[in-house]
Amino acid sequence: MMISMRKIRRTAAVLLCAGMIWACPLFAGAVTVDYERTGALDVRLEVTAERSDWSNVEFSLYRIGDIVNENGGVRYVANEQYAASGVELNFTTGQEAEKGAQLLQRFIQEWSLSPQSAQRTDASGSALFAELEAGVYFVQITDGQGWLTALPFVVAVPRYKSGALLYAVTANPKHTLCTPPPSPSPSPTPPPSNIPQTGVLYWPIVALSAGGCLAILLGVLLVAGKRKGKRGRE
Numbered sequence: 001m002m003i004s005m006r007k008i009r010r011t012a013a014v015l016l017c018a019g020m021i022w023a024c025p026l027f028a029g030a031v032t033v034d035y036e037r038t039g040a041l042d043v044r045l046e047v048t049a050e051r052s053d054w055s056n057v058e059f060s061l062y063r064i065g066d067i068v069n070e071n072g073g074v075r076y077v078a079n080e081q082y083a084a085s086g087v088e089l090n091f092t093t094g095q096e097a098e099k100g101a102q103l104l105q106r107f108i109q110e111w112s113l114s115p116q117s118a119q120r121t122d123a124s125g126s127a128l129f130a131e132l133e134a135g136v137y138f139v140q141i142t143d144g145q146g147w148l149t150a151l152p153f154v155v156a157v158p159r160y161k162s163g164a165l166l167y168a169v170t171a172n173p174k175h176t177l178c179t180p181p182p183s184p185s186p187s188p189t190p191p192p193s194n195i196p197q198t199g200v201l202y203w204p205i206v207a208l209s210a211g212g213c214l215a216i217l218l219g220v221l222l223v224a225g226k227r228k229g230k231r232g233r234e
Helices: 001-029 094-111 204-232
Strands: 037-046 058-070 073-078 119-120 126-132 135-143 149-150 153-157 157-160 164-166 168-171 175-177
Touching: 037 135, 037 153, 058 094, 058 126, 094 135, 094 153, 119 126, 135 149, 153 157, 153 168
Parallel strands: 037 168
Antiparallel strands: 037 126, 058 073, 058 119, 058 135, 135 153, 149 175, 157 164
């Protein structure tokens, strides 16, 4: 009877340990969104040496969905306004995420929807959206200052990563620097034809006029002298 009880206890202990070992991954992987807690999204450009100042690029943010606590994890659901776009937010690949972002971008343009917030980057290329309630957000560039383009993207705040929820999220959008066309060199403007030239063109005219008058005067004097001489001989 004593041996039987020992076996029972050992068996129960083994089963209890096995149950704890089996349950540990579930507890470790379980996450619950705290809807009372706000988060932040730092949209950060991956800067390169091509520019020294990455400021004044505008990104706009739209809240497009909710995060639902479900079966120890989370699920993403488009809200009423953006569900009409047909987007499915539980992406499994990067390609699906890019297609979903493009679909949302067309939907926003078609219906001229306004963003929840807009922020501009500082010199280091960072645009910070603070005090965000838990949800799914769409972000797109709305002013690249003529030298930058970026792909739109979808991000959750908080973000699930490595078994935990991060309420301070950093996103690095794919972007491309634009090369502006070279400015054409201004062609020299000829002076208007109706402006008179000065100085250098006036003195020949004056000299020629004076010479002509002098020649006429000499001619008159010569003729008068000849007439006087002719009268004297008579």
